[in-house]
Amino acid sequence: xxxxxxxxxxxxxxxxxxxxxxxxxxxxxxxxxxxxxxxxxxxxxxxxxxxxxxxxxxxxxxxxxxxxxxxxxxxxxxxxxxxxxxxxxxxxxxxxxxxxxxxxxxxxxxxxxxxxxxxxxxxxxxxxxxxxxxxxxxxxxxxxxxxxxxxxxxxxxxxxxxxxxxxxxxxxxxxxxxxxxxxxxxxxxxxxxxxxxxxxxxxxxxxxxxxxxxxxxxxxxxxxxxxxxxxxxxxxxxxxxxxxxxxxxx
Amino acid sequence: xxxxxxxxxxxxxxxxxxxxxxxxxxxxxxxxxxxxxxxxxxxxxxxxxxxxxxxxxxxxxxxxxxxxxxxxxxxxxxxxxxxxxxxxxxxxxxxxxxxxxxxxxxxxxxxxxxxxxxxxxxxxxxxxxxxxxxxxxxxxxxxxxxxxxxxxxxxxxxxxxxxxxxxxxxxxxxxxxxxxxxxxxxxxxxxxxxxxxxxxxxxxxxxxxxxxxxxxxxxxxxxxxxxxxxxxxxxxxxxxxxxxxxxxxxxxxxxxxxxxxxxxxxxxxxxxxxxxxxxxxxxxxxxxxxxxxxxxxxxxxxxx
Amino acid sequence: xxxxxxxxxxxxxxxxxxxxxxxxxxxxxxxxxxxxxxxxxxxxxxxxxxxxxxxxxxxxxxxxxxxxxxxxxxxxxxxxxxxxxxxxxxxxxxxxxxxxxxxxxxxxxxxxxxxxxxxxxxxxxxxxxxxxxxxxxxxxxxxxxxxxxxxxxxxxxxxxxxxxxxxxxxxxxxxxxxxxxxxxxxxxxxxxxxxxxxxxxxxxxxxxxxxxxxxxxxxxxxxxxxxxxxxxxxxxxxxxxxxxxxxxxxxxxxxxxxxxxxxxxxxxxxxxxxxxxxxxxxxxxxxxxxxxxxxxxxxxxxxxxxxxxxxxxxxxxxxxxxxxxxxxxxxxxxxxxxxxxxxxx
Numbered sequence: 095x096x097x098x099x100x101x102x103x104x105x106x107x108x109x110x111x112x113x114x115x116x117x118x119x120x121x122x123x124x125x126x127x128x129x130x131x132x133x134x135x136x137x138x139x140x141x142x143x144x145x146x147x148x149x150x151x152x153x154x155x156x157x158x159x160x161x162x163x164x165x166x167x168x169x170x171x172x173x174x175x176x177x178x179x180x181x182x183x184x185x186x187x188x189x190x191x192x193x194x195x196x197x198x199x200x201x202x203x204x205x206x207x208x209x210x211x212x213x214x215x216x217x218x219x220x221x222x223x224x225x226x227x228x229x230x231x232x233x234x235x236x237x238x239x240x241x242x243x244x245x246x247x248x249x250x251x252x253x254x255x256x257x258x259x260x261x262x263x264x265x266x267x268x269x270x271x272x273x274x275x276x277x278x279x280x281x282x283x284x285x286x287x288x289x290x291x292x293x294x295x296x297x298x299x300x301x302x303x304x305x306x307x308x309x310x311x312x313x314x315x316x317x318x319x320x321x322x323x324x325x326x327x328x329x330x331x332x333x334x335x336x337x338x339x340x341x342x343x344x
Numbered sequence: 345x346x347x348x349x350x351x352x353x354x355x356x357x358x359x360x361x362x363x364x365x366x367x368x369x370x371x372x373x374x375x376x377x378x379x380x381x382x383x384x385x386x387x388x389x390x391x392x393x394x395x396x397x398x399x400x401x402x403x404x405x406x407x408x409x410x411x412x413x414x415x416x417x418x419x420x421x422x423x424x425x426x427x428x429x430x431x432x433x434x435x436x437x438x439x440x441x442x443x444x445x446x447x448x449x450x451x452x453x454x455x456x457x458x459x460x461x462x463x464x465x466x467x468x469x470x471x472x473x474x475x476x477x478x479x480x481x482x483x484x485x486x487x488x489x490x491x492x493x494x495x496x497x498x499x500x501x502x503x504x505x506x507x508x509x510x511x512x513x514x515x516x517x518x519x520x521x522x523x524x525x526x527x528x529x530x531x532x533x534x535x536x537x538x539x540x541x542x543x544x545x546x547x548x549x550x551x552x553x554x555x556x557x558x559x560x561x562x563x564x565x566x567x568x569x570x571x572x573x574x575x576x577x578x579x580x581x582x583x584x585x586x587x588x589x590x591x592x593x594x595x596x597x598x599x600x601x602x603x604x605x606x607x608x609x610x611x612x613x614x615x616x617x618x619x620x621x622x623x624x625x626x627x628x629x630x631x632x633x634x635x636x637x638x639x640x641x642x643x644x645x646x647x648x
Numbered sequence: 649x650x651x652x653x654x655x656x657x658x659x660x661x662x663x664x665x666x667x668x669x670x671x672x673x674x675x676x677x678x679x680x681x682x683x684x685x686x687x688x689x690x691x692x693x694x695x696x697x698x699x700x701x702x703x704x705x706x707x708x709x710x711x712x713x714x715x716x717x718x719x720x721x722x723x724x725x726x727x728x729x730x731x732x733x734x735x736x737x738x739x740x741x742x743x744x745x746x747x748x749x750x751x752x753x754x755x756x757x758x759x760x761x762x763x764x765x766x767x768x769x770x771x772x773x774x775x776x777x778x779x780x781x782x783x784x785x786x787x788x789x790x791x792x793x794x795x796x797x798x799x800x801x802x803x804x805x806x807x808x809x810x811x812x813x814x815x816x817x818x819x820x821x822x823x824x825x826x827x828x829x830x831x832x833x834x835x836x837x838x839x840x841x842x843x844x845x846x847x848x849x850x851x852x853x854x855x856x857x858x859x860x861x862x863x864x865x866x867x868x869x870x871x872x873x874x875x876x877x878x879x880x881x882x883x884x885x886x887x888x889x890x891x892x893x894x895x896x897x898x899x900x901x902x903x904x905x906x907x908x909x910x911x912x913x914x915x916x917x918x919x920x921x922x923x924x925x926x927x928x929x930x931x932x933x934x935x936x937x938x939x940x941x942x943x944x945x946x947x948x949x950x951x952x953x954x955x956x957x958x959x960x961x962x963x964x965x966x967x968x969x970x971x972x973x974x975x976x977x978x979x980x981x982x983x984x985x986x987x988x989x990x991x992x993x
Binding site for chain 3: 373379426429430434435436437439440441443444445446447448450451452454455564568571572574575579614615618619621622623625626629630632633636637640641642
């Protein structure tokens with residue numbers, strides 16, 4: 095078996111007396127969709143935030159393709175191929191959809207100390223941005239300002255921006271949260287279409303989506319991964335049933 | 345040696361004055377998230393109200409009361425009429441609106457009292473000097489200022505850490521909705537906090553009266569130094585305001601006292617005095633730059 | 649180009665309807681008005697309006713430069729008077745060095761050539777902006793405001809203490825800097841020099857705002873966390889914008905020193921920083937031509953009000969307060985909403 099794309103070893107994070115991440119071990123294999131589930135307050139977003147370098151961990155190692163990235167800044171990790179979407183949308187509200195994505199495309203081309211040419215007329219940026227919008231099913235809304243978008247569209251835009259960064263590993267923090275039924279199905283179809291091309295670590299509460307998409311699932315409870323396996327293995331795992339389903343939170 | 349001690353006391357006295365202003369400023373910022381440039385104007389209002397009452401009645405107590413009440417009332421009116429609308433705004437709007445308040449306060453006071461500085465005499469009971477050490481006599485009034493400042497610091501500490509109001513104040517800073525859900529009228533709380541900040545600024549202003557000239561513009565001069573204090577101490581932290589104020593007070597006073605003398609060793613008298621005064625004025629800003637390099641969030645960052 | 653984002657609102661009215669066309673027309677009209685202005689006011693017998701318009705142009709350069717940091721980059725600098733004053737002192741010190749036939753700092757000869765003093769002011773303004781910005785940008789929010797204010801105050805005290813250059817009283821520059829064989833003393837000539845520089849500055853700012861750099865800057869203003877997540881570290885870009893902003897403001901200061909033939913620490917006073925910010929907000933934050941409008945509004949307001957009362961600031965205060973509290977987007981936005989043409993969301 096090849097080495098995992100992402101390997102987390104003994105990750106620990108305390109906030110005062112509260113242990114938010116308690117020795118997490120987690121492997122994400124190249125090409126898979128790996129779902130991370132767990133009851134509210136299990137520390138899923140906190141874990142993602144540490145993987146992405148927005149929060150520093152206290153102990154442990156984060157290896158991307160076997161290289162330690164735990165000491166790097168967010169920007170450096172993005173350069174190494176990490177991408178994420180946010181549960182609470184982090185968009186540029188004064189910009190159009192297209193601007194948001196084009197800026198992400200631009201960011202992948204190295205520095206932006208170019209002061210003269212009009213970036214909005216730069217077809218190389220715009221064309222690629224439109225392609226990513228098309229992938230996310232947003233082409234018809236490209237020129238709409240983010241502030242005027244629906245919540246569902248903003249979620250999809252989060253995803254399009256993350257794609258534009260062409261990550262090796264995409265961390266998805268509840269991409270279905272707050273979406274209607276139809277929108278959720280659309281998102282599932284989108285993720286499923288990208289399966290194999292982009293490796294994903296998916297935090298999600300929508301169990302239908304998780305079981306439909308995930309190759310493997312890890313269950314996080316009180317900051318610990320208590321089980322990892324295929325959908326069937328997780329469904330049948332007694333520990334998971336008591337810890338997770340027992341709380342009636344699924 | 346006595347000269348050094350005397351300057352240390354001067355620095356302490358200046359430090360506690362800065363603390364009175366910085367405490368209000370940092371409290372208001374920490375809780376309401378508002379940067380209030382007009383805080384210096386409240387200091388000026390306290391000084392003028394007190395000087396005016398003293399001149400009219402001759403009573404020290406009425407002067408004290410007028411200074412405190414004047415500043416507190418001005419502060420609360422300002423909060424209700426203007427500041428309240430700015431809590432949800434960005435810092436730029438806050439800066440410009442409170443800058444506008446400065447213009448209004450300064451011109452208003454100019455119209456009422458003219459441009460001539462007012463001079464206030466030291467209250468008779470605090471007149472004179474006292475011998476602290478052989479060869480070191482020090483004005484009673486300045487000692488009184490130090491005592492008042494330290495008492496206020498203690499009082500604020502107790503208020504914030506030991507009382508229900510303090511708890512609300514701390515909770516209000518981080519969990520606005522929660523406090524509101526508990527049935528506390530947060531608007532009243534904000535007005536009260538603002539009034540307290542204004543009261544402290546007024547206290548500083550009225551105590552400054554007999555030492556400095558009471559004049560238009562006095563507020564801005566000390567306001568900018570107060571900013572330095574707040575930045576050095578850590579925005580939003582009362583403890584930071586206290587230590588920051590003492591550090592700035594001591595550094596500024598000693599530089600002013602000793603810099604020209606040191607320079608006189610290397611250049612002629614008048615030039616040394618001018619350059620020394622200039623360098624001394626710059627000293628605290630350099631100190632701030634150094635603190636920023638080492639601790640960008642200040643020496644005592646607030647926990648919130 | 650039909651995106652109605654703030655970055656090019658000033659030049660891009662009401663999104664789709666009549667975009668590039670109406671915009672060019674409006675700019676052309678503005679250019680004609682500005683070029684015809686000195687001749688018109690002379691024709692109607694008000695030659696004193698030429699210096700007034702010159703002041704508007706100079707402040708417009710400073711305010712537009714500040715606006716790059718403040719409006720487009722979201723950096724609320726309360727210390728831009730420092731760069732304005734430094735630009736002025738570059739002119740003053742170079743002139744003084746020339747008349748004294750000495751060397752500044754032991755190796756810089758003096759000059760009164762505008763073609764040297766203006767670039768020098770630009771560079772020195774940028775240098776100071778680089779130092780102050782590098783330190784101040786380690787913080788953000790309210791600390792940034794306080795720190796920029798404090799650094800400006802520090803430089804204010806420095807110039808107050810420099811007795812060799814007039815200290816508190818400032819120093820006079822007996823003649824305006826020379827440019828070719830033009831008579832810079834002549835008000836109309838100097839007006840056109842300022843107009844030329846202003847046009848250049850606005851052109852450069854317009855290009856910057858629309859460039860890749862400008863997009864990144866606008867992105868940083870809107871959401872730094874998002875920018876980090878797409879792999880852009882904000883600090884360098886903010887610093888670069890701050891430096892460019894300081895350069896433009898220094899340039900304006902150099903023109904002002906020439907205009908007044910006088911520099912003093914007053915140019916660095918913190919209230920000057922406040923005035924520049926007022927111009928930006930009066931005109932409309934984050935719009936390209938807003939600062940011109942704001943500068944005109946403040947200079948005219950001051951001139952008119954001082955004619956009525958020495959307490960003109962008592963009128964300015966409430967006006968400013970009303971603008972901040974009740975208009976979004978300053979005069980530019982107000983005009984837009986009243987349907988008087990240009991721009992605004």
